[in-house]
Amino acid sequence: MKRILLCLGLFLVLSKRCEGKLTKECLADYLKFSNIHDDILDSIDPYTGDPVTCSNDIRLKIADFYGETRSKMESNFKQKPYADCAMGEIETERYKNILLNAEVIELKGVGLKFWKISSKNSKIEELKKQAQNIVENALIKCKGQTDYGAFFDTFYEQKRFEPMSDDYDYCMRKHLVEKSVINPNLYNFKMNPKNVNIGYERCESIMKLALEQMRGNIENSGSSCVIDTFVDNGYLEQMMKIQLLSKLTLTQSEKNNEKNNFVNQMIEMTHKIISCPKS
Numbered sequence: 001m002k003r004i005l006l007c008l009g010l011f012l013v014l015s016k017r018c019e020g021k022l023t024k025e026c027l028a029d030y031l032k033f034s035n036i037h038d039d040i041l042d043s044i045d046p047y048t049g050d051p052v053t054c055s056n057d058i059r060l061k062i063a064d065f066y067g068e069t070r071s072k073m074e075s076n077f078k079q080k081p082y083a084d085c086a087m088g089e090i091e092t093e094r095y096k097n098i099l100l101n102a103e104v105i106e107l108k109g110v111g112l113k114f115w116k117i118s119s120k121n122s123k124i125e126e127l128k129k130q131a132q133n134i135v136e137n138a139l140i141k142c143k144g145q146t147d148y149g150a151f152f153d154t155f156y157e158q159k160r161f162e163p164m165s166d167d168y169d170y171c172m173r174k175h176l177v178e179k180s181v182i183n184p185n186l187y188n189f190k191m192n193p194k195n196v197n198i199g200y201e202r203c204e205s206i207m208k209l210a211l212e213q214m215r216g217n218i219e220n221s222g223s224s225c226v227i228d229t230f231v232d233n234g235y236l237e238q239m240m241k242i243q244l245l246s247k248l249t250l251t252q253s254e255k256n257n258e259k260n261n262f263v264n265q266m267i268e269m270t271h272k273i274i275s276c277p278k279s
Helices: 002-008 024-033 051-074 080-090 093-108 120-160 166-178 200-221 224-232 235-245 252-275
Strands: none
Touching: 024 051, 024 093, 051 080, 051 093, 051 120, 080 120, 093 120, 120 235, 120 252, 166 200, 166 235, 200 224, 200 235, 224 235, 224 252, 235 252
């Protein structure tokens, strides 16, 4: 089996000797050696054929999987711009092993004791769903890195020159520190740079109104489930944070770091809205 795995890392020129039909025995040995544990793999006899043929057949099958995945993304105009990035995320041991496991079941057929618990089709669908989740997560990440990164830059520049009242500036800083959204030990941060004298209740009122207005601005951006999920996970505070950051003196490196943090936060939120009903 080690010979099979070593052969996978080599560039093999196809020849009569290397050509062959991918067998369940070849696949099962490869998956077991890759620490994939499944009852069906244990029920398949060891592979006794040519290891070069086996490794080449597996390599070609993996290439088929990746080619089909890329083709589907590139045929979707919404996904196409992110295909290269997504494939970099998708081409992993886990993804290919899930699909190879489904391939073993396809080749093995029905009739085993194993299938009394889980039918062939349902097991294959379960594995393909796992693979599809990997694809969807990769697209969310890649799209998020592009779109949310651009949004951060645009919003940051927009807010740099937008005036704000001294009361709002102080109350926003106070709110973000209390919510642990911003670290007051960074960027020469000052809680009350204008020496504002304002009571707790007045600050609470200012923040409540500001958050309500910000929510109102995004109400038409999605379903109530989507909006609630974003708001509950701190989206409005993230917008306030960008507004505040635009007023501070950040180096380019610090700004890039904050942008990356924002992008990651937004990607996490995007994962959470997947469970929302489609509008």
